[in-house]
Amino acid sequence: MCGIVGYLGSREAYPILIKGLHRLEYRGYDSAGIALINKSLELSVYKTKGKVEDLENYVSGKDVGGTIGIAHTRWATHGEPNSQNAHPHYSQSGRLALIHNGIIENYKVIKEELISKGYTFSSDTDTEVLIQLIEYMQISHNTNLFDAVQLALKNVIGAYAIAIIDKSNPNQLIAARKGSPLIIGVGDKETEFLIGSDATPIVEYTNKVIYLEEEEIAIMHRDGSITVKNLSNVEQTPIIKTLEMNLSQLEKANFPHFMLKEIFEQPEALRTSMLGRLNMESKTVRLSGIIDHRDKFLKANRIIICACGTSWHAGLIGKYIIEELTRIPVEVEYSSEFRYRNPVIKSNDIVIAISQSGETADTLAAIKLAKENGAFIYGICNVVGSSIARAADTGSYLHVGPEIGVASTKAFTAQVTTLTLIALNIAEEKKTLSKERTAELVEELQRIPEKINETLQMNTRIKLYSQIFTYAKNFIYLGRGYNYPVALEGALKLKEISYIHAEGYPAAEMKHGPIALIDEEMPVVVIAPKRGMYEKVLSNIQEVKARKGKIISIVTKGDTTVKELSDFCLEIPDTEECFVPILSVVPLQLLSYHIAIAKGRNVDQPRNLAKSVTVE
Numbered sequence: 001m002c003g004i005v006g007y008l009g010s011r012e013a014y015p016i017l018i019k020g021l022h023r024l025e026y027r028g029y030d031s032a033g034i035a036l037i038n039k040s041l042e043l044s045v046y047k048t049k050g051k052v053e054d055l056e057n058y059v060s061g062k063d064v065g066g067t068i069g070i071a072h073t074r075w076a077t078h079g080e081p082n083s084q085n086a087h088p089h090y091s092q093s094g095r096l097a098l099i100h101n102g103i104i105e106n107y108k109v110i111k112e113e114l115i116s117k118g119y120t121f122s123s124d125t126d127t128e129v130l131i132q133l134i135e136y137m138q139i140s141h142n143t144n145l146f147d148a149v150q151l152a153l154k155n156v157i158g159a160y161a162i163a164i165i166d167k168s169n170p171n172q173l174i175a176a177r178k179g180s181p182l183i184i185g186v187g188d189k190e191t192e193f194l195i196g197s198d199a200t201p202i203v204e205y206t207n208k209v210i211y212l213e214e215e216e217i218a219i220m221h222r223d224g225s226i227t228v229k230n231l232s233n234v235e236q237t238p239i240i241k242t243l244e245m246n247l248s249q250l251e252k253a254n255f256p257h258f259m260l261k262e263i264f265e266q267p268e269a270l271r272t273s274m275l276g277r278l279n280m281e282s283k284t285v286r287l288s289g290i291i292d293h294r295d296k297f298l299k300a301n302r303i304i305i306c307a308c309g310t311s312w313h314a315g316l317i318g319k320y321i322i323e324e325l326t327r328i329p330v331e332v333e334y335s336s337e338f339r340y341r342n343p344v345i346k347s348n349d350i351v352i353a354i355s356q357s358g359e360t361a362d363t364l365a366a367i368k369l370a371k372e373n374g375a376f377i378y379g380i381c382n383v384v385g386s387s388i389a390r391a392a393d394t395g396s397y398l399h400v401g402p403e404i405g406v407a408s409t410k411a412f413t414a415q416v417t418t419l420t421l422i423a424l425n426i427a428e429e430k431k432t433l434s435k436e437r438t439a440e441l442v443e444e445l446q447r448i449p450e451k452i453n454e455t456l457q458m459n460t461r462i463k464l465y466s467q468i469f470t471y472a473k474n475f476i477y478l479g480r481g482y483n484y485p486v487a488l489e490g491a492l493k494l495k496e497i498s499y500i501h502a503e504g505y506p507a508a509e510m511k512h513g514p515i516a517l518i519d520e521e522m523p524v525v526v527i528a529p530k531r532g533m534y535e536k537v538l539s540n541i542q543e544v545k546a547r548k549g550k551i552i553s554i555v556t557k558g559d560t561t562v563k564e565l566s567d568f569c570l571e572i573p574d575t576e577e578c579f580v581p582i583l584s585v586v587p588l589q590l591l592s593y594h595i596a597i598a599k600g601r602n603v604d605q606p607r608n609l610a611k612s613v614t615v616e
């Protein structure tokens with residue numbers, strides 16, 4: 001949520017910053033802004049409501065010179081999205097400019113105090129309070145900017161990733177973080193620095209990065225030197241790491257949208273995700289996160305899965321498979337609920353935190369709470385080096401490459417696959433599954449990418465069906481067992497990008513309420529594979545049919561019974577019951593994509609949403 005990019009070096013900053021903003025736009029896109037210091041030491045701040053493209057139009061013809069600058073794309077938290085509230089924000093004197101991700105919780109108290117000292121504010125944001133406070137600290141303590149930032153940050157409560165420039169010193173760029181990620185790219189030219197709220201604006205210029213740690217402040221100088229200190233003024237040694245990302249992963253290739261590209265990437269993404277983890281000779285699974293902590297898993301009393309959004313849906317499927325294969329009880333928690341109620345956490349509990357971004361604030365807080373109470377934390381993240389990955393005791397990365405589309409697709413199927421690997425590996429250690437059965441499941445898991453490929457062949461047909469359903473105001477998604485979470489995920493995908501109201505329900509629960517909604521207008525998507533509770537789902541379909549609902553079914557290839565009852569039918573290859581979700585979700589991803597396109601929606605940047613939610 002919100003994107004930060006900054007540059008200090010010998011090149012013109014503007015093109016680098018604008019390109020960076022485009023790459024970051026998936027994180028927030030209600031307003032954007034840029035600040036540059038030119039050769040005459042003038043600080044220009046340009047900002048506007050809307051997208052990065054609107055910012056480019058706005059600055060067209062204006063002075064965008066300068067080799068230092070910061071830029072921001074916003075997802076509003078405090079204050080409506082307009083140009084006043086957009087970042088960067090100025091200090092009172094007009095000397096300093098700052099961009100910020102996160103929330104300053106005590107901004108009201110600080111604002112009142114600053115107003116009483118004669119400060120005036122031109123926006124409703126918490127961010128403007130922070131830059132005014134920094135300037136106030138600098139003046140009142142008669143100190144340099146770095147120390148002033150340190151003093152100000154000691155007085156704020158909340159989360160921040162910030163970058164600051166000072167027109168009286170165009171040779172330094174200051175950045176700090178707490179609770180929100182910030183990465184520093186050390187340019188190949190050695191005397192060049194880039195900063196980013198994630199690696200996407202940096203990767204084109206360098207693969208050498210420093211992940212700023214909690215409560216660290218960095219000062220970068222034009223001569224290529226960098227100093228990092230924490231809030232207690234203790235100097236830290238920055239560790240340079242190598243980025244595992246390449247530029248082509250950030251391009252749409254020949255696809256019109258990132259979401260469609262990512263849906264089609266799933267076969268390859270899952271192959272990479274399983275690489276080195278499936279042993280096809282011994283027909284077993286090996287995850288270092290489990291093997292290295294074998295005892296923890298053998299002694300585990302309970303597994304608690306914490307996640308949000310799509311990751312939570314993956315967690316629900318994880319519960320089904322872990323319980324089935326390992327017999328360890330699993331609870332699935334919304335991180336935002338878990339962290340605020342007084343949950344029972346014991347030292348022999350294992351908490352699995354699932355997060356594509358690895359930055360979701362509630363999930364991060366949930367694992368901190370669990371850790372404080374002695375639980376062992378296993379992270380399942382996609383973004384390497386992310387906060388949740390670093391806070392966890394161990395874990396598994398998804399390795400599916402960057403996911404840019406706001407609606408999560410390939411991360412979801414990879415999360416489910418990783419949870420399956422975890423279940424298989426624990427089952428082997430605990431001997432809850434026979435060797436023969438393990439071998440069968442491992443062999444089938446290896447076939448899944450090819451089966452997704454087969455499923456993707458329905459794309460054109462799904463596109464045709466989608467045109468028919470643009471009229472719908474509501475959708476119902478039904479599934480049972482392993483496919484109940486898929487129904488939830490299908491409904492979420494549709495809501496997120498087409499803005500059609502949709503509800504996912506366990507099929508049997510339909511008669512306890514949602515059945516009242518069914519009439520000849522209502523599309524009902526039913527996931528009805530031959531595996532699992534097929535006969536039961538069949539009765540649920542009859543119930544919908546009797547009320548004239550429009551049935552769109554997802555069935556196992558060759559099934560004619562459900563097909564005859566359906567208005568539209570999509571066939572997926574047969575697979576083990578526990579792997580069906582990885583296939584059955586694919587047509588639902590495509591359905592929501594094509595309905596959204598047919599309705600003229602911006603699928604990669606749906607309204608009001610952000611890719612990662614780094615605020616509570």
Ligand code: G6P
Nearest residue numbers: 308309310311355356357360408
């Ligand atoms: C946001 C995104 C969702 C995502 C959720 C959890 O709401 O729009 O797509 O599922 O956050 O994100 P995480 O990065 O923790 O998986």
